[in-house]
Amino acid sequence: MYKIHFKLKLLLLAGFILVAALNVNDYWLIEMLVRYVCTSCVGIG
Amino acid sequence: MKLGNKRRLTQIAAFIISNLGFIRILKTGFVCPFLYCYGCPFAAFGCPVGIIQNFIIYHQFPLFTIGSLGIYGIILGRTFCGWACPFGTLHDMLSYSNAKRSIQTRNYWYVKYIILFLTLGLAWVALDTVFCKFCPSGSLFAAIPFLILYPKTEFGAPFYIHMFTLVSTIILALLISRFWCRYLCPLGAIAGAFNKVGILTIDWDEAKCKKCKNCLDICVMGITEMEEVGSSTDCIFCGRCVEGCPEKALSFKIKS
Numbered sequence: 001m002y003k004i005h006f007k008l009k010l011l012l013l014a015g016f017i018l019v020a021a022l023n024v025n026d027y028w029l030i031e032m033l034v035r036y037v038c039t040s041c042v043g044i045g
Numbered sequence: 046m047k048l049g050n051k052r053r054l055t056q057i058a059a060f061i062i063s064n065l066g067f068i069r070i071l072k073t074g075f076v077c078p079f080l081y082c083y084g085c086p087f088a089a090f091g092c093p094v095g096i097i098q099n100f101i102i103y104h105q106f107p108l109f110t111i112g113s114l115g116i117y118g119i120i121l122g123r124t125f126c127g128w129a130c131p132f133g134t135l136h137d138m139l140s141y142s143n144a145k146r147s148i149q150t151r152n153y154w155y156v157k158y159i160i161l162f163l164t165l166g167l168a169w170v171a172l173d174t175v176f177c178k179f180c181p182s183g184s185l186f187a188a189i190p191f192l193i194l195y196p197k198t199e200f201g202a203p204f205y206i207h208m209f210t211l212v213s214t215i216i217l218a219l220l221i222s223r224f225w226c227r228y229l230c231p232l233g234a235i236a237g238a239f240n241k242v243g244i245l246t247i248d249w250d251e252a253k254c255k256k257c258k259n260c261l262d263i264c265v266m267g268i269t270e271m272e273e274v275g276s277s278t279d280c281i282f283c284g285r286c287v288e289g290c291p292e293k294a295l296s297f298k299i300k301s
Contacts, residue, residue, distance in 0.1 A: 006300060009244055013119040020112025027109060030091040031074030033099060038084035042191040043204030
């Protein structure tokens with residue numbers, strides 16, 4: 001029972017890795033957010 | 046080396062790594078596993094809460110962010126809150142060294158989930174990063190450094206709102222250990238949910254335990270039941286209970 005439970009966790013982890021890997025293009029959008037100052041975060045927007 | 050010292054070292058290292066963005070090439074598109082504002086002029090990673098709001102505004106699913114948070118969460122649960130988050134580190138510095146003098150209760154733990162849904166809902170409705178306008182972590186790690194670096198910038202009401210939320214949080218953190226992490230952090234709400242399915246846990250050896258409850262007395266997150274240590278959505282795996290158990294009945298364990 002416990003082993004199946006652990007395998008499910010590993011399956012979930014594999015699922016998240018797959019989701020991140022398939023959407024790796026988002027990296028560039030996030031990099032853009034990080035590179036340019038978020039004015040609302042600093043209270044000038 | 047004592048667990049507490051190891052934790053302090055990782056917190057310092059996490060703060061330094063989070064600020065490596067002062068080297069332009071190290072401003073990356075990776076998702077930060079803790080609340081650290083990418084409005085900080087030196088930020089090296091993206092704050093997940095800010096990213097998710099931005100994706101909602103553009104009506105896109107933040108799948109890379111969800112995948113990244115899932116990976117962090119399944120492997121380590123809320124460990125990043127206890128061992129890496131710079132805002133959590135500030136709370137550790139503000140909190141009493143002995144949590145016995147703080148409030149030991151888990152009442153209102155669900156408020157952070159309400160904050161999370163409000164954060165996502167308001168981003169959808171207002172098409173703006175509403176949470177970021179109030180985030181005290183953003184106030185400390187983005188607004189203040191920006192003010193220091195660019196003192197000639199004209200700051201208006203939003204800046205003073207930021208300062209108000211920061212000062213309020215600091216005052217409450219002086220009264221209640223890890224106040225922000227316990228009650229308000231939307232990222233803590235997401236990461237906390239993974240504690241239920243995470244691989245890391247804190248193992249409780251009932252045979253060794255003398256039920257002195259010292260572990261619960263020193264818990265900065267106010268956990269009140271032994272069964273909740275290592276599995277509660279509030280456990281940040283800081284290890285104070287592991288270190289404070291006189292019988293060594295608690296230990297970190299990989300569920301395998």
